[in-house]
Amino acid sequence: MTLDTFKNMFEAQAAEFDFDDWELHGICTQSLEATVRVDERPSITRSQVCGVALRVLHNGKIGVSFTERLDEHGACFLAKAAQDMIRFTDTGVSAKVFTPDSGIRYQSIDNYDPVFENEDYVIDLATTINEYVCQLDLSMRQFQSTNAKVDNKQVVVVNSRGVNLAHKYNYLTLFLHPTASQGGKMRESEVFASVNLAGGPNIKALCTRAVETARDYLTADVPESGTYSVVFRNSIATHLIQGFAIFFCGEQVSKKISLVADKMGEQVASSALTVIDDPLLPEGILSCPFDAQGVPTRKKVVIENGILRSFMHNLDTAAAVGSESTGNAWRISYNHPLEAAPCNIYIMPGKYNEQELFEMLGDGIYITRLVSTFHGAGVNAVSGDFSMPARGFKIKNGKKCDALELFTISGNYYDLIRNIRACGNDLLFGPPNMLIPGAPAEYGNYGSPAVLVDGISVAGK
Amino acid sequence: MIPRGLIEEIISLGLTCGADYAEVFLEDNTKTTITYDNGFIDDALTGQDYGAGIRLFKDTNIVYTFTNNLSKDNLLCITEKAAGCLQAPKQDASFSLVEGIALNRHRVLAVPSSVCIGEKVRHLERIYKAARDYSTEIIKASAKHWEMDRRRTIATSDGVVWSDRSVYTRVFINTVASNGIEHQTGFKRPGYVMGMEFYNNVDVETIAQEAAKTAVTLLHAREAPSGVMPVVLAKGGGGVFVHEAIGHALESVAISKGGAVYCDKLGKKVAHEKVTLIDDGTLPNQWGSINVDDEGIAATRNVLIDKGILKNYIVDRMGSRIMGLPPTGSGRRESYRFAPVSRMTTTFFAPGPDSEEDIIKSINYGFYAKEFGGGSGNWITSDFDFTVLEGYIIRNGQICEPCRNASLTGHAVDVLFEIDMVGNDQGDFHQGMCGAASGSLPVGNHISQPPPSESGIVQLVVVCLLVMALLLLG
Numbered sequence: 037m038t039l040d041t042f043k044n045m046f047e048a049q050a051a052e053f054d055f056d057d058w059e060l061h062g063i064c065t066q067s068l069e070a071t072v073r074v075d076e077r078p079s080i081t082r083s084q085v086c087g088v089a090l091r092v093l094h095n096g097k098i099g100v101s102f103t104e105r106l107d108e109h110g111a112c113f114l115a116k117a118a119q120d121m122i123r124f125t126d127t128g129v130s131a132k133v134f135t136p137d138s139g140i141r142y143q144s145i146d147n148y149d150p151v152f153e154n155e156d157y158v159i160d161l162a163t164t165i166n167e168y169v170c171q172l173d174l175s176m177r178q179f180q181s182t183n184a185k186v187d188n189k190q191v192v193v194v195n196s197r198g199v200n201l202a203h204k205y206n207y208l209t210l211f212l213h214p215t216a217s218q219g220g221k222m223r224e225s226e227v228f229a230s231v232n233l234a235g236g237p238n239i240k241a242l243c244t245r246a247v248e249t250a251r252d253y254l255t256a257d258v259p260e261s262g263t264y265s266v267v268f269r270n271s272i273a274t275h276l277i278q279g280f281a282i283f284f285c286g287e288q289v290s291k292k293i294s295l296v297a298d299k300m301g302e303q304v305a306s307s308a309l310t311v312i313d314d315p316l317l318p319e320g321i322l323s324c325p326f327d328a329q330g331v332p333t334r335k336k337v338v339i340e341n342g343i344l345r346s347f348m349h350n351l352d353t354a355a356a357v358g359s360e361s362t363g364n365a366w367r368i369s370y371n372h373p374l375e376a377a378p379c380n381i382y383i384m385p386g387k388y389n390e391q392e393l394f395e396m397l398g399d400g401i402y403i404t405r406l407v408s409t410f411h412g413a414g415v416n417a418v419s420g421d422f423s424m425p426a427r428g429f430k431i432k433n434g435k436k437c438d439a440l441e442l443f444t445i446s447g448n449y450y451d452l453i454r455n456i457r458a459c460g461n462d463l464l465f466g467p468p469n470m471l472i473p474g475a476p477a478e479y480g481n482y483g484s485p486a487v488l489v490d491g492i493s494v495a496g497k
Numbered sequence: 498m499i500p501r502g503l504i505e506e507i508i509s510l511g512l513t514c515g516a517d518y519a520e521v522f523l524e525d526n527t528k529t530t531i532t533y534d535n536g537f538i539d540d541a542l543t544g545q546d547y548g549a550g551i552r553l554f555k556d557t558n559i560v561y562t563f564t565n566n567l568s569k570d571n572l573l574c575i576t577e578k579a580a581g582c583l584q585a586p587k588q589d590a591s592f593s594l595v596e597g598i599a600l601n602r603h604r605v606l607a608v609p610s611s612v613c614i615g616e617k618v619r620h621l622e623r624i625y626k627a628a629r630d631y632s633t634e635i636i637k638a639s640a641k642h643w644e645m646d647r648r649r650t651i652a653t654s655d656g657v658v659w660s661d662r663s664v665y666t667r668v669f670i671n672t673v674a675s676n677g678i679e680h681q682t683g684f685k686r687p688g689y690v691m692g693m694e695f696y697n698n699v700d701v702e703t704i705a706q707e708a709a710k711t712a713v714t715l716l717h718a719r720e721a722p723s724g725v726m727p728v729v730l731a732k733g734g735g736g737v738f739v740h741e742a743i744g745h746a747l748e749s750v751a752i753s754k755g756g757a758v759y760c761d762k763l764g765k766k767v768a769h770e771k772v773t774l775i776d777d778g779t780l781p782n783q784w785g786s787i788n789v790d791d792e793g794i795a796a797t798r799n800v801l802i803d804k805g806i807l808k809n810y811i812v813d814r815m816g817s818r819i820m821g822l823p824p825t826g827s828g829r830r831e832s833y834r835f836a837p838v839s840r841m842t843t844t845f846f847a848p849g850p851d852s853e854e855d856i857i858k859s860i861n862y863g864f865y866a867k868e869f870g871g872g873s874g875n876w877i878t879s880d881f882d883f884t885v886l887e888g889y890i891i892r893n894g895q896i897c898e899p900c901r902n903a904s905l906t907g908h909a910v911d912v913l914f915e916i917d918m919v920g921n922d923q924g925d926f927h928q929g930m931c932g933a934a935s936g937s938l939p940v941g942n943h944i945s946q947p948p949p950s951e952s953g954i955v956q957l958v959v960v961c962l963l964v965m966a967l968l969l970l971g
Contacts, residue, residue, distance in 0.1 A: 080582045081836060082562040082575065085548060102544035104565040110545070117543035124531070124614050125538045179756050179877070215756075215877060222756065222877050261723050291535070293637065293673065295680065371544050373530075408882055413871030414904065418673055418682045423904040425882040444723075444882075444904045473835065473936050495723035495904075 039064055039086060039192050042106040046088075049111045050196070053119055055092045059133045059195040061328050062088040063370050068155055069185040072162040074170060074177045080159075087370035091133070092118045098131045098352075102370045131352055134330045134361075135197040142325040142332050143316055147205040149233035152186040158208065159184070168240055169214050172247045179215040179222075184208060185471075191324065199330035207232040207321035209471060210239060216250040223253035223441075225405065228271065228467040230481070234318035237464055242271075249404055253427060256439035259496035265400040265457070266445070266492045267393045267431065273484035274466025275409035275424075277311070277383055280449040281480065282417050284311075284338050284346075286353025286364065286376025293418055295450055296344060304344045305453035310384035311339040313348060315363065320380030321465070322481045326363070328374055333363035338381070339453075350376040366479040368470050375479050382483030386459030393460055393488045395434035401494065402436060403428040403445065410469060410476050420449040443496035452489055460486035498523045499549070499567055501594060504652045506569075507551060509592040510576050512654055515585025516553035518814070522791060523549050523650040524833045527610060533621035534639040541614075550833040551576050555583040557819055561836035597657040599789035602781045605664045607693035609644035617642045620696045621668075627702035628672050631709030634716060636680075637673040638709065642666075643688070651793040659793050665939065666695040667784075667928065670705045674712035681718075681901070683711030683868075683886075688928045688939070689782045711868050711887050714899050721888060721903035727863035727917075728905060729856055729891065732924040735866060739844050740931065740940065741874040742881035742909040743774060747801055748827075748839040749816020750934065751876035758879040758910050759807060767807045768913035771849045774802040776811055778826055778842035784928035785843035785941035792828030792837050799825045813839035831936025838934050843926060843941030849919025856918045858894040865889040865896050866905065874909065882906040 039062040050058050064086040071079040087104040092115070099118035103110040151157055162184035170177045188206040193199055208231045215224040225246040229239045268276060288294040296304045315333035317323055327333055329351050336346045349357075350365030353376040366377045394402065405427035408414030414424040423446040430437040465483040469475040504521050511519030525547050532540040548565035549572065562579040564571060609617070621640040628638035645665040652658035667688025674681050685708040687699050730738050751757040759767065768774075778787045778796030787796045792814045800808050812820065813828035816839050828837040857865070865888060872883025885903040889896045931940040 077558045077584065078582075079558065080560045080579070082560075082579060083834065084564045084566060084575070085834065086565060089544075100540075100542045102542070104545060104547040106565075110547075113545060120614060121531075121541040121543065124618055125541050179754070217756075224875070224877060291637070293680070371528075371546065373540060373542055407873050407875075407880075408871065408884065408904070410871065413873070414882075414884055416682060416870075419680050421902050423884055423902050425880070425904060425906050442906065444906060446720075446902055446904070473831075473932065473934055475932055497725075 039088070039106070039190065042088065042111065043192065043194050045108065046111045046114065049115050053115050055094055057093040057133045057196045059091045059193070059329060060088055061367060061370060062086070062192040064190040066188040067185060068158055069183065070159045070162050071181055071183045072159070072166045073181045074166065078159050078162065088114065089367060089370040090114045090118050091374070092122065093131050093133065094122050096131055097122050098125050100373070132355065133195045133197055134199055134351060136199055136330070140332065142201070145316060145323050145325050147233050147318065147323050149206060152188065152206045152208055158186050162210070165210060165212065165239060165243060169212065169243050169247060172244060173216065173251065175217060176214055176247065180212070182210065182212040184210050193326060193328060193330040195330060201326050201330055203324050203326065205323065211467070212243070214243065214247045214250045216254055218254050221254055223250055225250040225253070230321045230465050232319060232321050236319065252429070252439040253441060256427065256441035258442045259401060259430065259440045259494055261495050261497065264492050264494050265397050265488065265490045267390070267397055267400065267402045267486055267488050269402065269404045270460060270462045270464040270484055270486045271466055272403050272406050273383065273487045274464065274482045275406050276452065276487070277381060277484050278466070278469065278480070278482040279409065279415045279422060280420070280453055281378050281381050281482065282411065283420070283449070284348055285378070286347060286349040289347045290353045290356035295420070299344050302344055303342050305339050305342040306456040307342040308386065308458050309339055309342055309453055309456045310337065311381065312336070312384055313338055313364070313378045313381040315379035317380045320481055322379050324379070327365040328367050329361070329365040331361045331363045331365060333379065336362055348376055348378055350374065368477050368479050372477055377479040380481045380483070382463060382465070383459060383485060383487065385461045385463045385485040388458055388460050390460055390462065390486050393458060393486055394431050394436060396458055397431050397488055398434055400431050401428050401440065402431050411478065412476055422447060422449060443494055446493045446495065447491070451491070455490045456487055457490055458488040462486055498525055498547070498650065499572070501658065503569055503572065504658065505592055505594055507572055507576050508652065508654050509590055510573060511551070511553045511580055512590035512592060513587060514577060514580030515583050515587060516555050516580055518554035519654040520552045520792065521549065521652045522833055525648045526832065527646045529609070529644050530641055531614065531617055531621065532639060532641040533618065533625050535637055538618060546832055548833040550836065551579060552836055553579055553583060554815065554818070555585045557815065558583055559815060559836065563833050592654065593656070594652055594658045595656060597659045599659055599661055599795055601788055602779060603663065603690040603786060603788070604782070605692040608646065608664055609666055609693050610646055612693045616693070620701070624668060624670060624701050624705045628670060628705040628709045631706050632674065632713045634674045634676065634713050635672055635709050636675045639671045640705070641669040643669065649791070651789065651791060653793045655793065657793060659789050661788050663690055663788065664692050666691050666693060668701060670708045672709045672712040674716045676716055681712050681715035683708040683715070686928055688784050690784065690786050691782050714887060715901045718899035718901040721885070721900035727860050729860065729863065729865045731865065731867045732920055732922060733927045735869065736845060736927050737869045737872055737883045737929070739774065739846060740841060741872040741883050742912060744776070744811070744841045744844045745874040746876040746879060746909060747810050749810050749812040749820060750838045752810050753816045753819040757876040762807045765807055766805050768802055768805045769916040770805040771919040772802055772805050772913060772916055773800070773847040774844070775800050775847060776827070776841050776844045780843055783843050783926055783941050784939045785841065787826070787829070787842060790826045790828045790837070791830045792824070794824045794826045794828060796826040796842065811839045811841060813837060829935060829938055831938055835935040840933065840935060840938055841931065841940050845926070846919060848921045848923050851918040851920055853920050853922060856920060857891060857896060859918065860891045861893060863891040864903070865891050866903070879909040880906070881909050
């Protein structure tokens, strides 16, 4: 059964329940994942899954449910499960579904590339990249594998107030971890690239950089402990924005967990920092003209030259603080809760290339690898404290020198955003947690150029 | 979910198309979460996962396909398409299944879905109140009830179809303490393969107070020092060390590719002789336990390291095929949306000869890691790291002032030989979630010694463990 047919069946079912309003969010995903290794046939995973989430309202209270059974049984389960929850939930505000006015307009976006439906294209791309890395360094052949995945998505949002929306989009992601070895010692780096109809990064250039980095790690030393100025490589800085963007999300703001909840219009970060959330960004892999509640999406400046300009709200979190939705209602999938979250969020690029950032830095550290960057791992989403093992390079007199390893950077994200001195011109979108199996379920696509940050605590030897 | 005859038809089709192993995994899974946050239920979600995964092997080549369109036409179509990727010659295959029954070690007295929501809310209210009332510095507390009723059918070309039903109940307790300038957090996440009797068997109010105590303690804690020093890992949550530093590196998904640090080390000394490491999926009602894994292999108690000698790996079906070792009931997946790979269940150090008191007394200056956050391990480099949510300085054999913001890191291959003392108090297991290639899974860990603490990633039983010269990064 298709989402369209199910939605009609559900409308008939809903009439039998005492709902004031309801809202259906359906997602169908067809995926192909190919993992390519040297001298082996690709390992393939194909999938096709569809499901719907339901939100129902009665006297301002909410019931939420989901199902993957797109049949009569599923429609009945969905309505009954949501109804059972209604009398117990109380968010303290009168929940609503979106009511579009007659002049409402949704921006048209074309971010579906038919070429990604071609399985050979996906496998060939992964094979080409894998071979490219092996050609760069023959010693990497033994461990080299490249994972390419295409997600083709169809999203629908329908509600009892006349919203009836559908959008189709797709994107391709590539993951690989070039591993250098010498005398039994092994060190790896990583490459992530996301690509859609509007394009993507230069994947071969990213691979070349990663291969060189992995080889350099083989001779890494441990830095002296101390407080350093640091340049974060663009791919690594994407973890930083993934760490602090939560401070500006509706739930953290409406529940006053965020320490900037009452700082609208105030300086909360360095004047070098501007943060944009743009659900209409052509190259953004999550771009969509409407959010999971059917609200039109729009580009917004979250931080402008360090000044807090906007939070990211859905209808519920906006109502809790007496504000308007910013079109930031998202679900990772139908079986996840509705969030107020970023879509395609990024640090606005500055004017400096990486070498110019090194020169501004003078003496310090260039961070090229971070682990445990997740909330709940090395990052505390409430306090903002972080402590993440790192690898990188010493920078001396503005020049990249010896590799460094076995050290941890620590600090607090509320301080880090105040200590950004400059941003590079090399915007890149990093691996979003939502695409990493087992990572915390957090929506959003996060981008950043390289950034120069002062006052980072480094624990080494 | 689908008739036995259709399962047989799918497996036959896979074999006929050239596969030398075929597997059908069916899942009908109902989940409910209810969150009680600062005085009211602000989030509740009930749902149903319902789908199938079909996996085919030809030699060491794997193809996996999954769907929640369970029509006969679709299932046969995706099987044939998947088999095409194997590029194997067609063969004759006739096939039929017999039914197997796995031993159920996990008694459930009250299936959560049969209990009214009001009762669940009442439990959350008392947990919330216990946390909130702990201190005036606690500005926020939340308690989330989580239940899962997972029904699986696993049929393989070995000729057996297994059915299993596992019921999980867990509560997430989060607290925030504030002094008006900064926030600190505490959390606890007890959970078991158990029904609603969980709330009677587990002292959830005391656990809620411990979560609040951690947040308040951290508010008054200093930043952790840095440097190489002796570290005592508390029993319970300290098991995150076992999981991240060693466990992942012993999974066949790492070993079978070659190059991992513990490749070709069976029978060799890999740790101090006080170290005996076990992965046990059979422990009744424990969070990481299973009856049968997601590849149709019964759970086992698997001694990985015995008195410092490496005895076995954590082996899934493909690992078994490549490495020539029997599978250990470790092929696990979050749901039908993932192909199974070798994963831990409940992983722990067996108790050693030392008392906690003696362990602490033996240290002039060191670090006592009590509460743990998440971490990671790298099976190629043997690097590991994990965060310490709440730690204390040890000075002159005494536990002294609290510290926050610490990470512990090192190379596991070296650190395992640096383990100097192992506690003799088995203590409680820790419950966590492990994220890896086949999704997010309930796992348990343990080191034995002080009061049980909580890891964000895994359930671990560790005996209180003294690791000499672990790098502390504050």
